[in-house]
Amino acid sequence: MPFQSLKKSLKTNFKNILYHLKYGNNQRLPLIYLKTYSSKQPSYYTLPHDHKDEPLSSYKSFPKLSQEILIALFSSIGVEYVPEVVLYELTIKTPQKAFRDFCITFGEEENGLINSYLLNQVIERLKEMDDLRTKIPFDSREIYKALAYTDLEKADELIKQMKEIKNKNKRTTK
Secondary structure, three states, rough: OOHHHHHHHHHHHHHHHHHOOOOOOOOOHHHEEEEEOOOOOOOEEEOOOOOOOOHHHHOOOOHHHHHHOOOHHHHOOOOOOEEEEHHHHHHHOOHHHHHHHHHHHHEEEOOOOOHHHHHHHHHHHHHHHHOOOOOOOOHHHHHHHHHHOOHHHHHHHHHHHHHHHHHHHHHOOO
């Protein structure tokens, strides 16, 4: 049992170091979310370990194809939308790498499986957050951090605070 708690602690600390400020910002307005029209039910999936990416330059030449690849990847695991942050990352990552990083950050369970039920919950909150960010760019890093740690309640509370700030700003500008 001590080995299991050590493994969990190491994984948590690894995520803390690796994903500290990887997602979120306070400067850009969000992109749109692409619907996947998935017919698959959310479940638990494993990501292939031996994947080969083409060079990023190959994908940059065909941005629509990169979006279609992301739609196919998210659809294949029962996820309803391609998160806008993954689309944004297409400027620096291949579609496969952006997909893999997002799934590991927000959907990986202790047993190494990707939980697409959880990914749908995370993306639902990201959509809500980004709906608020369409007019005013808020600092989204804390919400991403809460979601990376699977703290959905904290993410909900932070989104609620964003709504209150937006409503307060709306009232003061009238």
